[in-house]
Amino acid sequence: MSKNITVCFSASGVTKRAAQLIADTLNTELIEITPKTAYTKEDLNWRDKNSRSTLEMSDKSSRPEITNEKVDLSGVDTVFLGFPVWWYIAPTIVNTFLEANDLSGKRIVLFATSGGSDFGKTVQFLKNSVASDTVISEGRVFSGRFEDNDVVEFARQYI
Structure with a gap:
């Protein structure tokens, strides 16, 4: 029997809620990627060209x-x-997180929350941070106002 784990980064709690539903459904441990310095509301203001999140995302390194x-x-x-x-x-x-941990030979199933975007180039961007034998697949993007049942249905595909 394979062992699974759920890992998430959640700046405002929305993604963590989805992650908890997945962890509960699949009976996995939930690990939250915790920033050393928490993100504030101002840090997350994507309209501000000088906000922390905008500056981080402008520099892919x-x-x-x-x-x-x-x-x-x-x-x-x-x-x-x-x-x-x-x-x-x-x-x-x-x-x-990916670069700090050995994910060689593992499968990563992505799930995300978004106000309207899809995964875009996520897989391509994350592949640069894992071993070549790590398989990354797009799972599902949930809206910020997702229904719990949608997340549970997604997770049940992997039971």
Whole structure:
């Protein structure tokens, strides 16, 4: 039997809610990618060209610091990885997590929350942060006002 884990980055709590539903449905541990410096509402203002999130996403090499850099993924086969979509990709803090951990030979199933974007070039961008034998697949993007049942149905595909 394969072992799964759910990992998420959530700046405002929406993605964490989806991640918790997935973790509960699949009976996995939930690990939250925690920024060393929490994001404020001002940091997340995508209309402000000088906001923290805008500056991070403008520099694709940006790797915001996280508090829980190393996670024991030994024995894990599939990582359900969730995040809000920022500028048609995952926030660069997700790359920080991926680059700090060994995901060789693992499968990553993405899920995301968004106000209207799809995954865009997320897989392409994240592939640069994992080993070549790591398989990343698009799972599903949920709107910010998702129904719990939609997330549970998505997760049940993997039982």
